[in-house]
Amino acid sequence: MAKNTSGRGQRDLRVKVKTARGRKLSSTLWLERQLNDPYVRRAKADGYRGRAAYKILELDDKFRFLVPGARVVDLGCAPGGWCQVAVKRVNALGEKKGKAVGTVLGVDLREIEPVAGAQTYALDFMEDDADAQVKEWLGGGADVVMSDMAAASSGHKQTDHLRIVALCEAAAYFAFDVLSEGGTFVAKVLAGGAEGELQKLLKQRFTKVVNVKPPASRSDSSEKFVVATGFRG
Template sequence: MVKKPGSQNTSGRGQRDLKVKVKTARGRKLSSTRWLQRQLNDPYVKRARTEGYRGRAAYKILELDDRFRFLVPGARVVDLGCAPGGWCQVAVKRVNALRERTSKAQGSVLGVDLQEMEPIAGADLYQLDFMADDADQQVRAWMGGKADVVMSDMAASSSGHKQTDHLRIIALCEAAAYFAFDVLEEGGTFVAKVLAGGAEGELQKLLKQRFTKVSNIKPPASRQDSSEKFVVATGFRAEI
């Protein structure tokens, strides 16, 4: 039995949290069992369910924004590869897209993904391949102008080979960066997920040419056993 918060331990050993254990079922791989057990015991997963976010990834962008303050009221945000929508949910609240704070400027959130998504109040969601030839023009048309923030939590499908996966996500991040160059307003911000692995040099060089500051950070919500980290590039220079 899992103890409820505030329940008393009558054994005299003191109160402690009990983890949910998952038995290996027939047909389920051991790795899948371990993943399921980790999910069931992940405090961020539990928080996401309680607070109405579509996944634990929402806390990564919350923590990044708490530090760098790019999701400000009035900001125009593009979320690339936005499914399932947790980052959009955070952005809607922070940029005041629903005008819940009448004394603050109203921002906007536009999300694009290859797959169709359930609607999110305050966000405009489109099914689009951001790497298509005219994707940047289409996004600017939908927004009615340029963006203040381009963010991406995308990751390429895992191959099971660490170095291959690293190269794939770096290529994806570089594509997102070039997209950002086309749609960002002067002084804008680019945020993207990368995987550590040794091939980030060219990406870092590219970003430092176009932004005044490039930071690399692993937010607390990012699992410690994961090689993921995030790049936050601020102060976009439209002309170099």
């Protein structure tokens, strides 16, 4: 049997991707990062639709808002990884005997591949009657509104920051309309200085507002998550 004479174990091996004709360097670097990302490998092994599933898992491990029986709305739910996590945690499939059965409702601008245990709809949550439609589907108010949405990148850091803060503010106003008293709002933002008004807005409506960067968020990313608990109604 051939011996490993490199002096390195398997865990130190890194996949290198060569730049192919017609492929930009940025695309090559992205592909290389994906292939070497432990969360990407874990997602495949665990059956999640993307590494982002671990962000909501880690946030819920810390704040415990996805409890059995909870009614959850996932805004911009594609590709469905957050819905997959929520289904398990709120017991939407009734697999945890003796525990309350929750509801998971995902909305996105486009239809997504069905998620077992979740209801998914093509809906623009910014439409005037979207909140009423969601409450009708839920059969009442929501306990959790969560969002991993990000506006399309323009390549300009400050512009992208402003866009995602605006998107998060829109999600917050939607949450105000559909959350039940005591509910939780979780959303992605980008650090950059323009989120102060959003923080002020949330602190007026919730008893506690914190900013968190879960371990699953890449260290070179400016993303963070705002977790607002105790909706005042």
